[in-house]
Amino acid sequence: MKHKQAGIRLGVGGSSILVIFVILTLTTFAALSLVSARADSNLSQKAMAASKQFYAADSRAEEILAQLGAAVADIPQGNGFITGAQNAVLQAGLPEITEVTALDGRLLVYYTVSINEIQELRAVIEITPGKIARSSWKVVTDPGEEVQDGLNVWIEDDWDWDWD
Numbered sequence: 001m002k003h004k005q006a007g008i009r010l011g012v013g014g015s016s017i018l019v020i021f022v023i024l025t026l027t028t029f030a031a032l033s034l035v036s037a038r039a040d041s042n043l044s045q046k047a048m049a050a051s052k053q054f055y056a057a058d059s060r061a062e063e064i065l066a067q068l069g070a071a072v073a074d075i076p077q078g079n080g081f082i083t084g085a086q087n088a089v090l091q092a093g094l095p096e097i098t099e100v101t102a103l104d105g106r107l108l109v110y111y112t113v114s115i116n117e118i119q120e121l122r123a124v125i126e127i128t129p130g131k132i133a134r135s136s137w138k139v140v141t142d143p144g145e146e147v148q149d150g151l152n153v154w155i156e157d158d159w160d161w162d163w164d
Helices: 012-073 081-091
Strands: 097-103 106-114 119-128 131-141
Touching: 012 081, 012 106, 012 119, 012 131, 081 097, 081 106
Parallel strands: none
Antiparallel strands: 097 106, 106 119, 119 131
16 A cells, blocks of 8 residues: 655755745845844934034033133122122123023023034023022924924815716
C-alpha cells in the first residue's frame, strides 16, 4: 500500500520566493527604521534649538530683573518711593521695557524679550517699597497677521442644484 503524504510540497522555486519575500520585508522594515530615526533626530535638533532660544531669552529677562532690582535698591522707602523708582527704572535705559505704570502704591514694569521670530517672553514686575516680585512671566506666541478662522469647507449655496 502506498501512503499519500498530506500537505504541500514546495520545490526550489517556492523556497526562493519565500526567501525573496523575507528579504523584501526586512528591507522595508530597515528603510522605515531609518526614516523614523532621521525624523526623531530632526525633531530632537529642533527641540534643542528651541530650548537654547528659550533659555537665552529667560537669562536675559533675569538680567533685566536684576538690573531693575539694582536700580531701585538705593531709593529710600517712604512717600516718594514709587516716583523715585519710576524715574530710576526709566533712567536705567533698558530697551526691552515697554511700559512703566504706577498703580495703587506699586510700580508695574512691563518688558518683553524676543525668543525667536514668533515667540517672546513677556514679564510684568511689581515693585513696592522693600520688595520686587514677578507678577507675570510667560511665553507668548504671535500667530502673525494671517490667522485662519476656520476650515475651508463646501457651502451648499456655492452650487446650483437643479433637481427638476
